[in-house]
Amino acid sequence: MTRPAIPMEVQRAVLIEAGHQCAIPSCRHPRVEIHHIIPWAKSKKHEYQNLIALCPNCHTRVHDGEIDRKSLIKYKSALVSAIRDLGDSAFSQPIVEIKRRIYAIDTGHPGIYFDFEFPDFCNKDVIIASKNIEAWGGELLEAHNSTAELNKKDAVDNGYSCRGTHLIGRYEVKRRDSYVLSVRYTIDGYLGGAHGYRETRAQNFILSPFAPLTLDYLLINEDCLCGLSDLIRQRFSKDRPELDGEWLMSGTTPDYIASTPFVVGRYGIDFIFAEYQVAGYAQGSPEIHLSFYELNGIAKPDILKLLDDE
Secondary structure, eight states, rough: OOOOOOOOOHHHHHHHHHTTTSSTTTTTOOOEEEESSHHHHHHHSOOGGGGEOOHHHHHHHHHTTTTHHHHHHHHHHHHHHHHGGGGGOOOSSOOOOOEEEEEOTTOOOTTEEEEEEEEEEEEETTHHHHHHHHHHHHHHHHHHHHHHHHHHHHHHHHTTTOEEEEEEEEEEEEEESSEEEEEEEEEEEEESSSSSSEEEEEEEEETTTEEEEEHHBSSSSHHHHHHHEEEEHEEEEEOOSSSSSSHHHHOOOOHHHHHOEEOOSSSSEEEETTTTTTOOGOOOOOOEEETTTTTTTBHHHHHHHHHHOO
């Protein structure tokens, strides 16, 4: 079995949990690697609960048997508890939601700016998720700045005025309860071309125990991606029969489904397809709703039970 890459959402969560430092309290070296507590050869999965950030030296010590698995589990647990402790409030009533914002503008080029809002729930149960979304926003800002610098250099090299570059991120909380947080993002951007772009992204988290809710984490195994692809095509045939043919088939292959954003609701999961993914521009961004019942046999039973818990 070829070892797949660790999903970015999971990598981000593991690094944030450790503060981008080695998880061993007496070490805290800033250069880290991600280690499987139960070895990959045995687990065959990249699950957040089984991953921990270690510096190269401590990573070697683990493989040499100097640091045992039980110790790693304790270090992991201590990291999660430390983040949750950030959620204490001085008020008698809990904060439901604070809206935070990552904003940057190039004062020399006012058309170059970044404006990304994200929720800060403050409460202990979801503060880890808020920190993960903030870090994702930071990654978007870094990519935005890189593109803006390339556009400015290109303008200087070719002797024309610099085109604006911007990204605006706005969110909607689709579900938040004791079990799951699901946030839908609309990203409006302009990279300096003929026109701008709009895309939908999502951030989903299981809250207890905390874990990024990726498709990889949701499905029983890799083979279930084919079953999910077939199920989505059946739903398109029933709900959107006008979207048929090769365009739809090519945009709903397992590889495309693996990168299609989804949000979790009270009664099921909505998959949001990009413009041109399954149909022409006039069709916009089609969405397909799958009930938790329909996902039986495809999604992990324990995760489905948690999501569908009334």
